[in-house]
Amino acid sequence: MVPGLPEPDAGSDLANVRTSARLVDDEWSIDGQKIWTSNAHESDWIFVVARTEPGSQRHRGLSFLLVPLDQPGIEVRPIDQLTGGSEFNEVFFTDARTRADLVVGDPGQGWRVAMDLLGFERGVSTLAQQVGFERELADPVSLAWDNGTFDDPVLRDRLAQAKVGLAVMKANAVRTLTDPVPGSDSIAKLVWANWHRDLGELAMAISGPAALTAGPDYHLDARQRLFLFSRADTIYGGSDEIQRNILAERVLGLPKESRG
Template sequence: MSLREEARTWLEDSLSGEFAGARGLGGPGREHEGHEVRLAWERHLGRHRWTCLGWPERFGGRAASIDDQVAFHEEYARADAPARVGLIGEGLIGPTILQCGTDEQKHRFLPPIRRGEELWCQGYSEPEAGSDLANVRTRARLEGGEWVITGQKVWTSLAHLADWCFVLCRTEEGSRRHHGLSYLLVPMRRPGIEVRPIVQLTGTSEFNEVFFDGARTAAGNILGAPGDGWRVAMTTLGHERGVSTLGQQIGFRRELAKVVETAKRTGAAEDPVLRDRIVRAWLELEIMRLNALRTLRPDPGPEASIAKLYWSEWHRRLGELAQAVQGRSGLVTDGDGGLGELQRLYLFSRADTIYAGSSEIQRNIIAERTLGLPR
C-alpha cells in the first residue's frame, strides 16, 4: 500500500470515530475553534506517526520522500481534517533544529514537537521591524548562565497558546542590520513575558503582541552561535514555504468551489466579467500547484519567495472575488453579527500579503537573490 493510500484510509477511519466532530475545525479566521479537541487530535496523529513525516526515523519521523509528504498533506486537506495546532513546531522550528541544532537540542526539543506535547510560536516581527527583519531591536544579554531578554514582538501567531517561542534578537551591543543577531529558544510560561491578543478584522485573535521584560532562557537555548541568528532565521523562513503548501492549495480549491457555487446561486456567473475572473482564478490555482511541485526540495532556497508572493496575492484576489459574487448580501452580517464563510475569506485574506514576509519584501528577495539584480 502506498503512503497516500495508507493516509487516506487512516484519516477516514480516525475522522469517523472519536474525532468525527473535529472535521473542518480551525483555519484562517477560525483559529479559536475547538482548540482542545484539535490538541487531542495532534497527539493522536503523533501516536500513530503521522506528524513530522520527513524527519529521520531516529527522531520519530518516517524519513518520507518529498512526494510522500506532499501526498499526505493533500489527503489531509481532502479529508477536511482539523487545522493543525502543531504546524509551527513541525513545519518551522523542528526542521531548523534538525539543520542547525546540537544533538542535545535535537533530543530535548524534537520529541515533544512530534508527539504534539509542546506548541511553538515565532518571535520575528516587531513594531519597527516587520518585513524589515534585519531591523529588530529586541535585545538579550548573558547573565548568570541565562539569556535575559527585553523587547517586543508583534503579529505573533498563536502566542497565547504556545509553550515555546523562537526569538530573533540582538545580542551584540552596537551591531546593526544582519550582524549581531542571535536565535533563542524561549519558554513562554515564565515571569517577564506578557501576551496581548490583537483583535483582527474577523473579530478573532490569532495574532498577538508579546512583551519581554527581563524574560529568561538557559544559555544553551540558542540555535547556532551568538551572532549567527540571521543565517538560522533564513533557514526557518525557507522551511515555512515547504510541502504543506500543497495541502493549503486543496483548501484554496475548496474555497474556489464555494465561490463558484455562490456565483451560480446569485446569478453572478452570468456576468461575463465575473465569469472571466472565476476562470482566471481556476487557471492561476493550477499554475500555483505546478510551480510548487517544480520547486519543492528538502532545502528550499530564495526562490520559495516566488510561491509565497504568488499564493498570497492570488488568495487576496479570491477574497475580493468572493465578495463580488455575493452581491449586496456580502456587505451585511447575520443577525448576531456573525461572518459568513466568504466574508471571513475576504477579511482574513487581506493579511496574506503581509504576514510571513510582505509582497514588497518577496519581490526584493526574488530580484536580488534569484535573478541576481542589484539592490
C-alpha cells in the same frame, strides 16, 4: 511553537530587531517586544530572534532562541482584528528566561536560521496550505451555481482563472522540492499571496450586496472573513515590495533600491 520575528520597528525590515538577550549564568535573559505573533495566546513556546551581541547592527549578532511562554516575564496581548478574531498578538518580554542551550544554530547566527525559516514559509510549506485554499475556492464556486452568478461570463472567467492559478501554484511548489531555483521562495510568496487576496475579492463579488453587511454582533460569514484576512497576505512573511526587491537585486542583479 509560534514565530517571534516582527517588531513595531522591524516588520519587513527584520534586520532592525531590537529585542535583546544576554546570558545570565546558564540562561538567556530577554527584553523587548514582538508583534503580529500568530496564535501566541494559544501556544506554549515561541521562537525569538534577539540581539545577543551588544553593539551589533543589522543582521549581525542575532540569535534564534526557543522560549517557553508560560512564565512571569512574558505578557501576551491579543490584537482585535476586522475579521472579528484575534489570532495575532503582541508579546512583551521583561527579563524572560530560557535555557542557554535552547538556541537554534550557533549564537550570533540567528539571521541565517530566520531566513531559511522564512524561505520555507514562503515556498514549499504552502503545499499543506493549498488544501485550505482548495476548500476556500470550492465555496464561491458552489455559491455561484446556487445564486446564478455563474451565468455571468466575467465572474465565470475569474473562477476559471482561480482554478488554473491554484493548479499552477501546486505545480510550482512541487517543482521547487526537487529543482529549486534562486528566488523560488519569493516567487511562490508573490503567487500565493496575490491569488489568495484575489480569491477574497472574488468571493465578495459572487456574494453580491449581502457581502457588505455583517450579522448581529458583527457576525461575519466565511467569505467576509476570507476577504478581510487575505488583505494581509501580501504583507506578512515579507511584503510584495520586499519579494520583488529580492528577485530584482539578488536574482536578476539589478541595482539596489535607493535608500535615500
